Amino acid sequence: MPNLKPSIPYPSRRDDERRREQANEQIEKFYEIFKDMSFEISFMDALILMPKFASTLKALIGNKEKLSEM
Incomplete structure (x- = not known):
């Protein structure tokens, strides 16, 4: 299925979106690691x-x- 997101004409907005996606991925990885921890x-x-x-x-x-x- 093709990506239906509209293209953003401003590079800074694209960079912000990439950073946000990377931050979300890192949060998900952290959550997976933290979820398996037990004390x-x-x-x-x-x-x-x-x-x-x-x-x-x-x-x-x-x-x-x-x-x-x-």
Whole structure:
């Protein structure tokens, strides 16, 4: 089937379109690679590694009585 896209008379627009197509191809390749990745990390380790939860986690561990009430 022939390409039905109208030709663009300005070279800069054609270059922009090529760059956009290349960027989309790279995004698709990245997505394919990223989709196959897997990480085995426990939920607790993930929380410890998150700085904004570190102080909350330390407070919960320090107050084991309150933790058991939850």
